[in-house]
Amino acid sequence: MSMDNFRIPDKAIEFEALFAQMSENKKDDLDWKRGRAFCLVYYPGEEKEELIRKAYNMYFTENALNPMVFPSLRKMENEVVAMVANLLHGDEGVRGSFTSGGTESILMAIKSARDYMAKTKPEITVPEMILPATAHPTFAKAIKYFGVKGVYVEADKNYCASPKNIEAAITENTILIVASATSYPHGVLDPIKEIGKIAKERALLFHVDACIGGFMLPFVEIITNKEMPFDFRAEGVTSISIDIHKYGYAAKGASVVLYRTAELRKHQFTVYTDWPGGIYGSLTMVGSRPGGTVAAAWATLMGIGMDGYLDMAKKTWGATQLIKEYINQSTDLILMGEPAMTIVAFSSKTIDIFELADELSIKGWHFERLCEPAGIHLTISQIHEQYMSEFIADLDQGIKQVQANTIKQITNKIKVGVMRRLVQVLPEGLIAKIQSSFSGKAAVKSDRIAPIYGMLGVLRGTEDMDEIVLDLLDKLNTPSPKK
Numbered sequence: 001m002s003m004d005n006f007r008i009p010d011k012a013i014e015f016e017a018l019f020a021q022m023s024e025n026k027k028d029d030l031d032w033k034r035g036r037a038f039c040l041v042y043y044p045g046e047e048k049e050e051l052i053r054k055a056y057n058m059y060f061t062e063n064a065l066n067p068m069v070f071p072s073l074r075k076m077e078n079e080v081v082a083m084v085a086n087l088l089h090g091d092e093g094v095r096g097s098f099t100s101g102g103t104e105s106i107l108m109a110i111k112s113a114r115d116y117m118a119k120t121k122p123e124i125t126v127p128e129m130i131l132p133a134t135a136h137p138t139f140a141k142a143i144k145y146f147g148v149k150g151v152y153v154e155a156d157k158n159y160c161a162s163p164k165n166i167e168a169a170i171t172e173n174t175i176l177i178v179a180s181a182t183s184y185p186h187g188v189l190d191p192i193k194e195i196g197k198i199a200k201e202r203a204l205l206f207h208v209d210a211c212i213g214g215f216m217l218p219f220v221e222i223i224t225n226k227e228m229p230f231d232f233r234a235e236g237v238t239s240i241s242i243d244i245h246k247y248g249y250a251a252k253g254a255s256v257v258l259y260r261t262a263e264l265r266k267h268q269f270t271v272y273t274d275w276p277g278g279i280y281g282s283l284t285m286v287g288s289r290p291g292g293t294v295a296a297a298w299a300t301l302m303g304i305g306m307d308g309y310l311d312m313a314k315k316t317w318g319a320t321q322l323i324k325e326y327i328n329q330s331t332d333l334i335l336m337g338e339p340a341m342t343i344v345a346f347s348s349k350t351i352d353i354f355e356l357a358d359e360l361s362i363k364g365w366h367f368e369r370l371c372e373p374a375g376i377h378l379t380i381s382q383i384h385e386q387y388m389s390e391f392i393a394d395l396d397q398g399i400k401q402v403q404a405n406t407i408k409q410i411t412n413k414i415k416v417g418v419m420r421r422l423v424q425v426l427p428e429g430l431i432a433k434i435q436s437s438f439s440g441k442a443a444v445k446s447d448r449i450a451p452i453y454g455m456l457g458v459l460r461g462t463e464d465m466d467e468i469v470l471d472l473l474d475k476l477n478t479p480s481p482k483k
């Protein structure tokens with residue numbers, strides 16, 4: 001395909017026509033304003049969003065790369081990090097950085113851990129990081145980027161990290177333990193206190209990934225009047241990642257990585273003083289940074305306040321209780337683990353959960369499909385207070401539809417069975433098939449993809465599967481031919 005079709009227009013397009021085209025293009029996107037997104041989007045409502053947009057736009061052009069030039073940005077950035085550290089019970093020794101998201105926060109924490117331990121324990125040449133199988137894939141990225149060996153340990157039957165398994169995996173090369181507060185797939189809280197104790201006793205670093213839970217757990221503690229010391233209250237915790245652009249409701253591109261000591265954070269920074277262009281110092285992965293994300297995060301924290309967050313957390317908690325009650329009384333659905341806050345995952349022993357997922361997708365809902373064991377994941381946010389009853393009604397109807405649809409289920413089972421055999425003899429043909437199913441728009445939008453998920457379960461964790469996903473990423477990130 002020639003890129004000639006994608007020339008920058010010789011003559012600028014009228015702005016009005018452009019916006020009309022963009023609105024038209026958006027028509028197929030997910031309807032998050034009607035609560036259809038059980039992941040990806042955190043919408044605080046119109047009034048708050050207006051505040052966040054305004055703050056973003058005030059710093060739309062400024063670059064947060066050089067803190068000397070925009071002292072107002074530096075002040076806001078430092079205050080955001082300090083407010084977040086305070087939320088997570090950090091003392092005056094705690095230091096942190098503002099980053100572009102959970103991924104960057106985690107990457108920075110692992111890089112700092114690696115470099116800090118290289119200095120303090122130089123005898124370790126192949127550093128190891130122990131992490132539960134449920135840890136976010138960003139840690140797999142860090143393993144690939146930073147040459148740290150990942151030692152994955154099985155979670156317990158409630159999908160929580162197992163201190164016993166972690167302890168058993170410690171070797172003389174271990175530098176770091178990872179746990180989640182909460183985990184993304186099942187929304188369960190790993191036993192941070194117990195793991196922290198192990199880390200402290202064995203003089204290891206311990207990172208808590210609170211990207212998803214950091215702005216929800218503190219409010220659930222207030223709502224339930226039950227302490228969940230997942231943060232710096234737990235001894236042994238040496239770093240934490242926490243996203244403001246998730247349950248903090250800030251504009252996308254806002255997260256914080258915190259360290260228990262300034263010494264640990266220093267290993268995150270990059271300094272290069274031998275450049276003809278001048279002395280270069282950089283805090284995190286990125287160079288130029290949008291001033292807007294910093295300003296918007298600051299305005300979000302200040303403009304929502306603890307009372308605003310508590311109010312939104314109560315709505316979210318209420319919606320979570322509704323779906324949990326529905327699942328608990330259902331004879332078809334099973335709650336996966338014990339959700340610590342407002343993420344719920346469920347599976348089924350009586351029906352094919354991916355068939356049910358298809359029914360819900362067709363009705364316009366968007367959520368995650370979990371593998372091994374198969375399940376449906378919902379990240380509930382404040383907007384779902386208005387839409388949970390509608391979702392439950394569709395869920396109820398979806399279960400009945402799947403039960404009535406036994407013939408289709410049998411057909412799908414046969415398809416999966418055939419594919420299982422094909423995997424053994426014809427992986428390339430299978431790969432082509434799966435790719436074409438996935439790259440079609442219908443499959444991504446709300447077509448029935450249960451059989452594909454069945455097949456993917458067979459290939460999970462294999463090199464074939466990696467190849468399929470690599471090709472898929474390539475396809476999705478190449479423009480489609482213009483009509």
Ligand SMILES: Cc1ncc(COP(=O)(O)O)c(C=O)c1O
Pocket residue numbers: 100101102103104106136138180182183184209210211212243
């Ligand atoms: C627990 C956890 N860690 C890390 C991340 C990565 O965050 P981001 O997508 O902001 O890079 C996520 C995202 O959902 C998450 O849930």
